[in-house]
Amino acid sequence: SLWPRFALAFDLSTPRLQPAPQPPGAEMASMGYFNVDNGFLEAVVRGFRSGILTAADYANLQQCDTVDDMKLQLQGTDYGNFLQGEPSPLSTNTLALKCTQKLVEEFEHLRVQAVEPMATFMEYVTYGDMIDNLML
Numbered sequence: 001s002l003w004p005r006f007a008l009a010f011d012l013s014t015p016r017l018q019p020a021p022q023p024p025g026a027e028m029a030s031m032g033y034f035n036v037d038n039g040f041l042e043a044v045v046r047g048f049r050s051g052i053l054t055a056a057d058y059a060n061l062q063q064c065d066t067v068d069d070m071k072l073q074l075q076g077t078d079y080g081n082f083l084q085g086e087p088s089p090l091s092t093n094t095l096a097l098k099c100t101q102k103l104v105e106e107f108e109h110l111r112v113q114a115v116e117p118m119a120t121f122m123e124y125v126t127y128g129d130m131i132d133n134l135m136l
Helices: 003-010 025-033 040-050 056-063 067-074 090-112 117-127 128-135
Strands: none
Touching: 040 090, 056 067, 067 090, 090 117
């Protein structure tokens, strides 16, 4: 009989999983998952990057005589809304507080949207000891 030779040749006692055959165009389907984890976060960071002040913006800020003049110059940039509603005369402490508040809000937005391992890294960055270690 052929059965003993067939069984010895293929060892039918343990089942083996075979990969499913790939349909035509499967490589293109995998492109649908490209950057699925970090794509939104990358787009947000690119948006932040496009809002960075240019050399011309800094040159205009250098020409300002008062903090209120700085507020007027910043209104034409992406930083225009963060001083909205602040009464004049604007103090330097208020300016520093509002800048810090804007930075924290943007960082929190990024941290909430991040997935692992970026989420853990961004969590570590919020700890004072980690910031000191990172800076050294």
